[in-house]
Amino acid sequence: MDGTALSARHSLSPEIAQLVARHKPGGPLERAFYTAPEVFAADLARIQHRHWLFAGYAFQIPKAGDYFTYRVGTESIIVVRGRAGEIRAFHNVCRHRGSRICSTETGHAHRLVCPYHRWTYELDGALVLDTRREFGVDKEDLSLKPVAIVDAAGLLFVSLSDQPPDFSEALATIRRKMAPHAIARAKIAHRPTPRNTPPPPTTCSATPPCSIPRCSPAWMPSWRAPTPASAPSASTRAMPCRP
Numbered sequence: 153m154d155g156t157a158l159s160a161r162h163s164l165s166p167e168i169a170q171l172v173a174r175h176k177p178g179g180p181l182e183r184a185f186y187t188a189p190e191v192f193a194a195d196l197a198r199i200q201h202r203h204w205l206f207a208g209y210a211f212q213i214p215k216a217g218d219y220f221t222y223r224v225g226t227e228s229i230i231v232v233r234g235r236a237g238e239i240r241a242f243h244n245v246c247r248h249r250g251s252r253i254c255s256t257e258t259g260h261a262h263r264l265v266c267p268y269h270r271w272t273y274e275l276d277g278a279l280v281l282d283t284r285r286e287f288g289v290d291k292e293d294l295s296l297k298p299v300a301i302v303d304a305a306g307l308l309f310v311s312l313s314d315q316p317p318d319f320s321e322a323l324a325t326i327r328r329k330m331a332p333h334a335i336a337r338a339k340i341a342h343r344p345t346p347r348n349t350p351p352p353p354t355t356c357s358a359t360p361p362c363s364i365p366r367c368s369p370a371w372m373p374s375w376r377a378p379t380p381a382s383a384p385s386a387s388t389r390a391m392p393c394r395p
């Protein structure tokens with residue numbers, strides 16, 4: 153299919169459609185696939201913001217108030233464990249003036265407090281203010297915007313879509329295959345500190361550099377899996393690089 157037909161059929165910009173049309177199946181991708189901002193934007197809009205993404209592990213936030221942040225393009229998501237042990241995800245955006253609320257990759261908080269004007273949110277995302285008296289609106293109107301999240305045997309998947317695609321079949325498979333590993337009961341055995349670890353790169357270190365942000369595996373915590381009777385052995389593994 154040529155670029156014009158591709159552009160019309162898949163609502164792609166002419167430049168990206170030409171790029172896709174030139175690509176030979178099984179062959180290497182042209183440089184623009186890695187470096188062009190338009191390709192990155194299309195990737196975010198058509199895939200990253202529509203589908204389910206692996207965000208991290210439940211064992212990263214074992215206690216109520218533990219959280220980590222997960223970045224998808226320019227978006228930041230807070231994944232936090234609530235007081236009853238449930239895990240929720242929110243857009244990391246204050247409902248007052250849009251400031252980032254959590255600026256670190258991991259942390260612990262009794263409540264989520266915006267650093268700008270100190271608006272404070274419960275771990276379930278509710279703003280700690282009488283919003284009806286202060287602003288004449290319901291509390292839900294000023295609570296943190298939730299992000300869809302599912303826990304699949306300790307693996308956390310999020311979707312930025314308002315209508316996430318059906319994930320039930322894949323979830324059932326993941327849960328069945330991951331259950332013997334008991335990842336939900338794993339514990340972090342070693343967490344590098346800023347003193348002994350260089351800061352993570354903010355962009356890909358490939359040559360030529362691409363525009364896709366990524367984490368360094370060296371900066372991620374290591375984790376030790378439990379040893380249930382069904383698991384072959386305990387092991388310490390580096391967590392995979394997050395996209």
Ligand code: FES
Nearest residue numbers: 246248249266269
């Ligand atoms: S922007 Fe968060 S309190 Fe003002």
